[in-house]
Amino acid sequence: xxxxxxxxxxxxxxxxxxxxxxxxxxxxxxxxxxxxxxxxxxxxxxxxxxxxxxxxxxxxxxxxxxxxxxxxxxxxxxxxxxxxxxxxxxxxxxxxxxxxxxxxxxxxxxxxxxxxxxxxxxxxxxxxxxxxxxxxxxxxxxxxxxxxxxxxxxxxxxxxxxxxxxxxxxxxxxxxxxxxxxxxxxxxxxxxxxxxxxxxxxxxxxxxxxxxxxxxxxxxxxxxxxxxxxxxxxxxxxxxxxxxxxxxxxxxxxxxxxxxxxxxxxxxxxxxxxxxxxxxxxxxxxxxxxxxxxxxxxxxxxxxxxxxxxxxxxxxxxxxxxxxxxxxxxxxxxxxxxxxxxxxxxxxxxxxxxxxxxxxxxx
Numbered sequence: 001x002x003x004x005x006x007x008x009x010x011x012x013x014x015x016x017x018x019x020x021x022x023x024x025x026x027x028x029x030x031x032x033x034x035x036x037x038x039x040x041x042x043x044x045x046x047x048x049x050x051x052x053x054x055x056x057x058x059x060x061x062x063x064x065x066x067x068x069x070x071x072x073x074x075x076x077x078x079x080x081x082x083x084x085x086x087x088x089x090x091x092x093x094x095x096x097x098x099x100x101x102x103x104x105x106x107x108x109x110x111x112x113x114x115x116x117x118x119x120x121x122x123x124x125x126x127x128x129x130x131x132x133x134x135x136x137x138x139x140x141x142x143x144x145x146x147x148x149x150x151x152x153x154x155x156x157x158x159x160x161x162x163x164x165x166x167x168x169x170x171x172x173x174x175x176x177x178x179x180x181x182x183x184x185x186x187x188x189x190x191x192x193x194x195x196x197x198x199x200x201x202x203x204x205x206x207x208x209x210x211x212x213x214x215x216x217x218x219x220x221x222x223x224x225x226x227x228x229x230x231x232x233x234x235x236x237x238x239x240x241x242x243x244x245x246x247x248x249x250x251x252x253x254x255x256x257x258x259x260x261x262x263x264x265x266x267x268x269x270x271x272x273x274x275x276x277x278x279x280x281x282x283x284x285x286x287x288x289x290x291x292x293x294x295x296x297x298x299x300x301x302x303x304x305x306x307x308x309x310x311x312x313x314x315x316x317x318x319x320x321x322x323x324x325x326x327x328x329x330x331x332x333x334x335x336x337x338x339x340x341x342x343x344x345x346x347x348x349x350x351x352x353x354x355x356x357x358x359x360x361x362x363x
Contacts, residue, residue, distance in 0.1 A: 023296040027288040034285040035059055041277060058273050059282040066286020071345050072320070074290050075313035076157070077254060078297035084250050089298070092251050093291060099255055106280045108259070112142045132274035144208060144328045145215035150259075151324030152193060152219030157257060158318035159189035161310070171311035171348060193220060200325045212328065226256050307355060312348025316341035 035056060042055025081089050113124040117138055128135045161167075162176055165183040170176040182188050197216040201209045229249065273279060297303060303310055319340055323332055 018299070020296065023299075024289065024292045027285075027292045030288045031063065031285050034063070034281045038278060038281045041275075041281070045275070055273075055275075055278055058278055059285070062273075062279060062282025063285035063289075066283045067289050071293075072313040072316040072341050073258065074293035074297060075303070075309060075345070076257065076317065077290075077294040078303055079310055079313075080250055080254055081294065081298050082303070088248070088251055092254055093295060096251075096255065096258070096291070099258075103259075106276070109139060109276055109279070112146070113138050115142075128276035132276070135276065136274040145211055147324040147327050148197070148212045148215035149219035149222070151321040152197060152216040153223050153256070154317050154324070155193050155196065155321035156189060156220065156223040158314045158321060159192060161314040163189045169307055169311075171308040171351060172315075176311075190220065190224075196322075196325070200329075203329055208328070222256065226253050305356075306349055306352035308348040308352045309345065312345040315348075316344040319344065 038059035039052050039056045042052035045055070046052060077092075081092065084092070110121060110124045110128070113119070113127065113135060114121055117124070117127075119127070124135075162179040163183040165180060167176070167180050167183075170180075197213060197220075201213045201216075204212050229252065320337065323337055323340075326332060
């Protein structure tokens, strides 16, 4: 991997240097409360110590799974947040966590069952509590369109970072140089995504291929609509308030992005348990750590200090999108997905540290 020649930006965007543990204070509190709630739920549902410990352990494993799958999510969030106004940063980090925990970890799985089984929200909630196996079956049956939709959206997010003619820092130079060169071709990333979708749909038969393709098109349209709507909303805000930047449009973009990241984790959680409430507790704990990492990255200016960290995150996003396309064909354990993304980010961090040492040695 070849490295760029520009000096690191360095410095913290906010000038704060709080201890690392301070950023995770609320995450630790939520972890303690969530695991206690999980243990209580385990006792209520099983009435045995072994059952209680099992539910407690599953909640902990789900939290770790969510964290491992969301390193890249935190980095991309921080990349977008640093361009937002302080007001919208606070709104995303407060309202956003409520949407992430309650929306994507509870409402989203319920909504899938409501649509797939053609039942009401309350009936879906009752099914989750009284018929967890049937609930899980419906969720798994809906995995194909979810994978196509989420994979397409995430691939557009990843490719948009590299197909940027203004991008001046390259990590994998031989590849990123070419991508930047072709970035002036209008719609190049859309063409790449569509070709990828067509290739994968060829491996599916009949009705499945049609569902996959239609869901992928909706994922592509959602990305484009969020981009257009975000631009319109933020332009309107700039007109009303000079210098305003990264407002409601960026907030909307981050929420859809967070939802796309959550698809795989929510579906994968059903491999460990069929209990919606256990899943919500475990993934909710993990979501808190993602928010804590995001705040730390923004306040410490970590993305500026480690110049290739963003690159690793966006490569991880593209890898995750490909995995989501492959999953309808071959099951890929969530552990591999999480370790793959963490490995790419770890390598990019190591490359950044090496580059910083080399640059400072020259200086």
